[in-house]
Amino acid sequence: MPDMVGIILAAGKGTRMKSKLPKALHPICGKPMTRYVIDACRDSGVEDCIVVIGHGAEQVREGLGSDVRYVVQEQQLGTGDACKRAVALLGEGGLDVLVLAGDTPLVSPEILKRLADEHRSSGADATVLTTVLDDPGQYGRILRAPDGSVRGIVEAKDASAEERGIREINASIYCFKLPLLRDYLDRITPANAQSEYYLTDVIGLMAADGRRVAAATSEDPNVVLGINHRADLAHLTGIIRSQILERLMLDGVTLVDPSSTYVDFDVQTGPDTVIYPQTVIEKGSTIGEGCTIGPSTRLVNVKLGNEVTVLFSNIVDSTVGDGTRIGPFANIRPGCRIGSKVKIGDFVEAKNAEIHDSASMSHLAYIGDAVVGEHTNIGAGSITCNYDGFTKHRTIIGRNVFIGSNVTMVAPVEIGDGALVAAGSVVTENVPGDALAIARSEQTVKEGWAKQRREQKGRGG
Numbered sequence: 001m002p003d004m005v006g007i008i009l010a011a012g013k014g015t016r017m018k019s020k021l022p023k024a025l026h027p028i029c030g031k032p033m034t035r036y037v038i039d040a041c042r043d044s045g046v047e048d049c050i051v052v053i054g055h056g057a058e059q060v061r062e063g064l065g066s067d068v069r070y071v072v073q074e075q076q077l078g079t080g081d082a083c084k085r086a087v088a089l090l091g092e093g094g095l096d097v098l099v100l101a102g103d104t105p106l107v108s109p110e111i112l113k114r115l116a117d118e119h120r121s122s123g124a125d126a127t128v129l130t131t132v133l134d135d136p137g138q139y140g141r142i143l144r145a146p147d148g149s150v151r152g153i154v155e156a157k158d159a160s161a162e163e164r165g166i167r168e169i170n171a172s173i174y175c176f177k178l179p180l181l182r183d184y185l186d187r188i189t190p191a192n193a194q195s196e197y198y199l200t201d202v203i204g205l206m207a208a209d210g211r212r213v214a215a216a217t218s219e220d221p222n223v224v225l226g227i228n229h230r231a232d233l234a235h236l237t238g239i240i241r242s243q244i245l246e247r248l249m250l251d252g253v254t255l256v257d258p259s260s261t262y263v264d265f266d267v268q269t270g271p272d273t274v275i276y277p278q279t280v281i282e283k284g285s286t287i288g289e290g291c292t293i294g295p296s297t298r299l300v301n302v303k304l305g306n307e308v309t310v311l312f313s314n315i316v317d318s319t320v321g322d323g324t325r326i327g328p329f330a331n332i333r334p335g336c337r338i339g340s341k342v343k344i345g346d347f348v349e350a351k352n353a354e355i356h357d358s359a360s361m362s363h364l365a366y367i368g369d370a371v372v373g374e375h376t377n378i379g380a381g382s383i384t385c386n387y388d389g390f391t392k393h394r395t396i397i398g399r400n401v402f403i404g405s406n407v408t409m410v411a412p413v414e415i416g417d418g419a420l421v422a423a424g425s426v427v428t429e430n431v432p433g434d435a436l437a438i439a440r441s442e443q444t445v446k447e448g449w450a451k452q453r454r455e456q457k458g459r460g461g
Ligand code: UD1
Pocket: 009, 010, 011, 012, 013, 014, 052, 073, 075, 076, 077, 078, 079, 080, 081, 082, 101, 102, 103, 104, 138, 139, 140, 141, 153, 155, 169, 170, 171, 172, 197, 198, 199, 200, 225, 226, 227, 228
């Protein structure tokens, strides 16, 4: 949209959230709530977006990204005052301005385009986006004159009982002609229940002066819903979550139980992947084709190849190659690069480990700060001792190595290709390739000793 500037109001503390985290940054399916508003604004074709920040300004700026301009509203004196801070950055040109609240994350590029089109084609001085709600709650009510034209907006806190009965509400999304907006922002006063400068008053003052104020009404009330407290947050998260799940299903993914599946906004999944119940797939994850994920699995920033199986497991900040099987009950911590056709079974923990193709650790192992070569087998109960109480050390295990059960590998240590380490060994020295290492005390057998002891204790037989 040429000659259209976006202004997004996000300076408020979000008092009703009762949170240390600034409201703008509360995540919804992995994305900060105000980032949804910025994305909708940009996707509608508005290139220049100004975000008004204040409460937790530096943190908000950091969290929302660098593709927008920021202006700081030092004191949160109201939506009108916030808008004024952004308008001060704009020149005298005859631009149009699209103003949005930073707490309406369901807003779509389509509805913004429609609002802008209606604003421009009608030649209005201001156009306000409205919708009709069964329960208009705390939203500002749209006041219309007998001829249907918009007369003003009254906040619920300032409304009479009769006005509170109005079900058409202000979405807090508007188009204005910039010069008029600038002019009227200078005229509003904080003479209201909240002692704030209301942006909504601009609409009433313009209408009273005979300016052309239009309304665009959204048929879908959801797209304009705002978040003021945690119950709103949960409600809107539910709506956004179903939109994400719907997209996955249309992309060919089977969700056995969408109601217990949680997927973040940017997750990509190939067709014919099946996701079982109680599965959470978080930001940054990509899943290939034909995978089986869950039940009860959490993936965070994980790249899975094709035909991967993960069940009852947790994987974070790692990559997994084609045909690998993980779980049940594996914990794959950050920094693992796991190859293809690897088998990681129950109660295996790995961290910062490079595990090459066709390696296998079927049960009860800890592999940390380590390399495991191709076709190497790690026996049950074997662990790397990567931490000496001060620093972390690496364990390098070659290809085709056989590590027996209950081997303790005290890092730093290297085990060469084709070596065999006997069960129960504590490996403290490097093992050359193709060698056998046995590092355990020799077995002593004392014939008849146990029987003798029982007899001494008076329990023969
Ligand atoms: C606002 C509207 C209301 C509308 C509702 C829709 C006003 C006076 N009221 O009410 O008519 O129905 O949105 O969701 O505009 N903000 C600032 N600086 C401030 C105050 C607020 O940047 O000084 C930002 C907030 O961070 C928030 C947005 O403006 O993102 C809206 O403010 P909020 O206090 O949530 O307004 P509502 O009471 O919801």
